[in-house]
Amino acid sequence: MSDLMKTLALSASGMTAQAARLRHVSENIANADTPGFRRKTISFDGVREGFDGPQMVEPGRVRLDRSELTLIHDPGHPLADESGNYLGSNVDLVVEIADARQAQRSYEANLKMFDQARQMTSSLLELLRK
Amino acid sequence: MFDNLEIIRIANGLARHSAARQTAVAENIANVNTPDYKQRDIPSFAALYGQEPDFAMKATHPRHIGANHDFAPPAPRVVRGAAEAPNGNSVSLEREIVKAADVRQHHDMALSIYESALTILRTSLGRR
Numbered sequence: 237m238s239d240l241m242k243t244l245a246l247s248a249s250g251m252t253a254q255a256a257r258l259r260h261v262s263e264n265i266a267n268a269d270t271p272g273f274r275r276k277t278i279s280f281d282g283v284r285e286g287f288d289g290p291q292m293v294e295p296g297r298v299r300l301d302r303s304e305l306t307l308i309h310d311p312g313h314p315l316a317d318e319s320g321n322y323l324g325s326n327v328d329l330v331v332e333i334a335d336a337r338q339a340q341r342s343y344e345a346n347l348k349m350f351d352q353a354r355q356m357t358s359s360l361l362e363l364l365r366k
Numbered sequence: 367m368f369d370n371l372e373i374i375r376i377a378n379g380l381a382r383h384s385a386a387r388q389t390a391v392a393e394n395i396a397n398v399n400t401p402d403y404k405q406r407d408i409p410s411f412a413a414l415y416g417q418e419p420d421f422a423m424k425a426t427h428p429r430h431i432g433a434n435h436d437f438a439p440p441a442p443r444v445v446r447g448a449a450e451a452p453n454g455n456s457v458s459l460e461r462e463i464v465k466a467a468d469v470r471q472h473h474d475m476a477l478s479i480y481e482s483a484l485t486i487l488r489t490s491l492g493r494r
Contacts, residue, residue, distance in 0.1 A: 239382070239385035239386050239389045240385050242389050243385075243388050246389065246392040246396045247395070247396060249396055250392075250395060250396030250398075253396075257399075280397070280400040280401070281400070282397055282400045282403055288441055290389055290392075290393045290442075291396075291403070293396045293400050339399075341459070342395075342398050342399055342459070345395045345398065345459055345462070345463065346392075346395055348463070349388075349391065349392040349396075349466060352388070352466060352469075352470055353388060355470075356385065356388065356473050359474065359477055360381070360477065362477075
């Protein structure tokens with residue numbers, strides 16, 4: 237029973253981490269056209285309970301993607317310099333969508349594990365009703 | 367009192383083993399995107415206890431050899447030699463889902479066996 241409770245906590249930590257990741261992805265997508273915006277990336281850290289306990293996962297520090305900002309040519313833009321260029325964001329929508337898809341897939345897998353542990357617990361408790 | 371019945375002990379052991387393995391699977395799935403995480407697993411119940419020969423010594427007394435055989439699940443161990451993603455993670459989501467289905471089936475089986483053993487006991491007591 238306590239193992240199944242641990243499973244619930246583990247899956248919940250996984251879902252929290254994936255949701256945090258999805259939040260940053262949507263922030264990146266929302267700011268895809270913001271001049272000078274650098275995409276935010278997030279990494280996951282494993283947090284082990286005790287020496288040999290299960291490893292929970294939690295979202296790590298948010299970092300900025302240091303790659304080059306795209307140079308956009310638009311002389312009518314208020315931020316454009318003499319040559320008519322301004323710096324856009326370094327968000328690549330394809331990368332963001334792929335990242336979102338992966339986060340969604342992982343989230344669903346965690347949810348499935350959570351549901352399965354819940355069902356196993358309730359079928360265990362069902363024995364008491366006989 | 368019913369702990370001495372072998373069938374109930376085994377059903378109990380299988381249910382506990384399934385719960386422990388479910389935790390290992392959930393840990394792998396929670397860490398599916400954690401860099402440098404290596405997948406962990408508990409061997410299946412059959413692999414742990416299925417090799418015991420039928421003619422093993424019977425333990426009919428608490429002080430006999432093997433009487434403490436309580437089918438306690440072992441701690442999960444890191445699986446070596448699994449293919450790794452570029453970030454050093456070795457979890458395969460597909461394999462974990464298959465394992466989870468397997469665990470589910472074994473847990474249901476253990477509970478059904480336990481329930482049916484109890485029904486037999488109840489019948490022998492003359493109740494329906």
